[in-house]
Amino acid sequence: MMYPMIGKRYRCKDCKEAIGFDLCEACYNTSSKLPGRFNQQHTPDHKFELDDTQLLCRILMFRAMPEVDPQQDVAEADLPDDDQQEHANDDHVPEGNQNEDKIL
Known part of the structure; x- marks a missing residue:
């Protein structure tokens, strides 16, 4: 007998x-249902x-497992839509801070 059973399971x-x-x-x-197989007394x-x-x-x-698109990046799948937009703009410097490093 193998464990776990693969395929259909039949009970005597x-x-x-x-x-x-x-x-x-x-x-x-197959004929494995004959008496004595796996110490069974069939x-x-x-x-x-x-x-x-x-x-x-x-x-x-x-059915209880959530569906995940295999093409979608795992990190993106965890972020809500608003957060994805914020992270996409991380390289963007806000307008008020653009000139801080410049000497006038």
Whole structure:
């Protein structure tokens, strides 16, 4: 058994173990459901069902993540529009201070 499982997860409906006996999609689609695999006690008449509880958690977590434009600079993404304009003009000297260094 691999952890974390990749792909669909199938749970044995007939095994009563507290930890449950899950199979990944690849193992479910092969003969690995036979008794003794991964120390599981399946018999050929055991039934499996698709367990999509983890899939739902991943979908909800993905939807909760904020969308970020991959083309946008990370520093720009954190600044509101007004701040971006202020930082773009950092090299600009205010008019009242332009002549301070000049000797009249």
